Amino acid sequence: MAARDAQKDESAHRGDGVYFGLMSGTSMDGVDGIAVRFEHGQRPVVLAEAFVGFAQGLREALFSLQQPGENEIERASLAGNALAARYAVCCHELLRAGNLSADEVRAIGAHGQTIRHRPEKGFTVQIQNPALLAELAHIDVIADFRSRDVASGGQGAPLVPAFHATVFGSHEDTRVVCNLGGISNITVLSSTGAVRGFDCGPANALLDLWAERHLGKPYDENGQFAASGNLHQPLLNALLGEPFFEQPPPKSTGRDLFNAQWLDEKLKGFESLTPADVQATLVALTAVSVAREIERHAGDCRAVYVCGGGARNRVLMEALHKALETGGVAGVPVMTTEALGVPPQQVEPLAFAWLAMRCVAREPGNLPAVTGAAGERVLGAIYPR
Ligand SMILES: Nc1ncnc2c1ncn2[C@@H]1O[C@H](COP(=O)(O)OP(=O)(O)O)[C@@H](O)[C@H]1O
Ligand SMILES: [Mg+2]
Structure with a gap:
C-alpha cells in the first residue's frame, strides 16, 4: 500500500489540482470564469463556468483609461479595485456552481484589464488588484502574466x-x-x-x-x-x-x-x-x-x-x-471549438487557469516562436492568500 502511494506521488505532477481562470479581454463586456481540474497527461476537466458583467460605470472607467488622461494613476487604481470586486463575485459563483471550497483551489489565474500594451517600449499594463482579490477570495492569485515575456523581448501576446x-x-x-x-x-x-x-x-x-x-x-x-x-x-x-x-x-x-x-x-x-x-x-x-x-x-x-x-x-x-x-x-470548414469539445466562451479563461498551473509548477507558459521572446519563461506573479 505504502509502495503504491509512493508510486502515485511520483507520477503526480506538482501542478495538479483545481484552478480558476478569469479572463476579461479588450471587449470589456465582463469577466469569463472557469473552474477546472488539471491532471498531468489528462484532458482538463471543467467543473464550473461563470460570467460576471461589468456595470456601465466600470466599463466607462476602463474605456477612458485606454488613452492618456488626467489623474490616471488614481483612476487606474480605483478601477483595479472595482475589477477585483467583480473578479471576486465570479470566484464565489465558481465555488458555488462547482460545489468547491476555497481550500480546494490551488490558484486563480487572473488576467486583469489591459490599459496599455507597448511591448516595443518594454511594457504592457494589465490593471487589477490581485492583493485585494486574494483577500476577498482566500485563494492564491496569479497575475501579470505578460510582463515577463515582454521583459525577455517578446510581445507578451498572444499567450493562449x-x-x-x-x-x-x-x-x-x-x-x-x-x-x-x-x-x-x-x-x-x-x-x-x-x-x-x-x-x-x-x-x-x-x-x-x-x-x-x-x-x-x-x-x-x-x-x-x-x-x-x-x-x-x-x-x-x-x-x-x-x-x-x-x-x-x-x-x-x-x-x-x-x-x-x-x-x-x-x-x-x-x-x-x-x-x-x-x-x-x-x-x-x-x-x-x-x-x-x-x-x-x-x-x-x-x-x-x-x-x-x-x-x-x-x-x-x-x-x-x-x-x-x-x-x-x-x-x-469554419466551426466553433465546441466541435473539439470546448465551448467557445471557455477557451480563454481555461488558458489563464492553465497558465496559473504552469506558474505554480514553475514551468514556462510562453512560446518564444509565438511571442518573439528570447526564451521560455515562467509567467506571472503570485499573491498568496
Ligand atoms: N450573440 C452575440 N452576437 C454578436 N456578438 C456577440 C454575441 N455574444 C457575444 N458577442 C460579442 O462578443 C464580445 C465578447 O467576447 P469575448 O470573447 O468576451 O471578448 P474579450 O475576450 O475581448 O472580452 C461582446 O462584446 C460582443 O461583441
Ligand atoms: Mg469578454
Whole structure:
C-alpha cells in the first residue's frame, strides 16, 4: 500500500489540482470564469463556468483609461479595485456552481484589464488588484502574466497558443484556432507539432463601438445590424490600408491602435455611407484580416475553430467562411471549438487557469516562436492568500 502511494506521488505532477481562470479581454463586456481540474497527461476537466458583467460605470472607467488622461494613476487604481470586486463575485459563483471550497483551489489565474500594451517600449499594463482579490477570495492569485515575456523581448501576446496546442493540437492535420474577442488572434497548430500565433486585427472592439454609437446597445446581437447593410469595398480597402495588417508576425495589438479615433480618421470621406453599411464593412474587415493571415501562414489548414464572443455572431462566422473561400483557402470548414469539445466562451479563461498551473509548477507558459521572446519563461506573479 505504502509502495503504491509512493508510486502515485511520483507520477503526480506538482501542478495538479483545481484552478480558476478569469479572463476579461479588450471587449470589456465582463469577466469569463472557469473552474477546472488539471491532471498531468489528462484532458482538463471543467467543473464550473461563470460570467460576471461589468456595470456601465466600470466599463466607462476602463474605456477612458485606454488613452492618456488626467489623474490616471488614481483612476487606474480605483478601477483595479472595482475589477477585483467583480473578479471576486465570479470566484464565489465558481465555488458555488462547482460545489468547491476555497481550500480546494490551488490558484486563480487572473488576467486583469489591459490599459496599455507597448511591448516595443518594454511594457504592457494589465490593471487589477490581485492583493485585494486574494483577500476577498482566500485563494492564491496569479497575475501579470505578460510582463515577463515582454521583459525577455517578446510581445507578451498572444499567450493562449501554448494551451491551444495542448488541447487542440493534432498530428493528423494542421488546424487554426481563431479567437474573436475585442481583437482577433489565430493559433496555427501544424501537424508537425509546430505552433505559431499572433494578433490579426480588430474584431468586436470596433463592432461594439459602432453598435453602441448607432444602436445604443453594447453589441450587435447576432450581427443583425451588419446584415441590414452592404459591404462597401472602397471603405474596406481604406481600412485594410493600415500597416499593421501587412506586418509579419510576431505581432500584437489592442485598443492602443484600433479605437474610435482610428475608425473616425479612416471614415473621413465616407460620410455618405449608412451606419449599417459601415457595420457590414467592419464585419468584412474582421473576416478578411483573419482570412488573409490564414492564407499566408496556414494555407494547408484543414479546419478553422473559432472561440470567443465572436463565435456567437452568425453573420461574422459566415463572413469568415466567405473570406476564406475567396481568399485562396477554399473548402476549409469554419466551426466553433465546441466541435473539439470546448465551448467557445471557455477557451480563454481555461488558458489563464492553465497558465496559473504552469506558474505554480514553475514551468514556462510562453512560446518564444509565438511571442518573439528570447526564451521560455515562467509567467506571472503570485499573491498568496
Ligand atoms: N450573440 C452575440 N452576437 C454578436 N456578438 C456577440 C454575441 N455574444 C457575444 N458577442 C460579442 O462578443 C464580445 C465578447 O467576447 P469575448 O470573447 O468576451 O471578448 P474579450 O475576450 O475581448 O472580452 C461582446 O462584446 C460582443 O461583441
Ligand atoms: Mg469578454
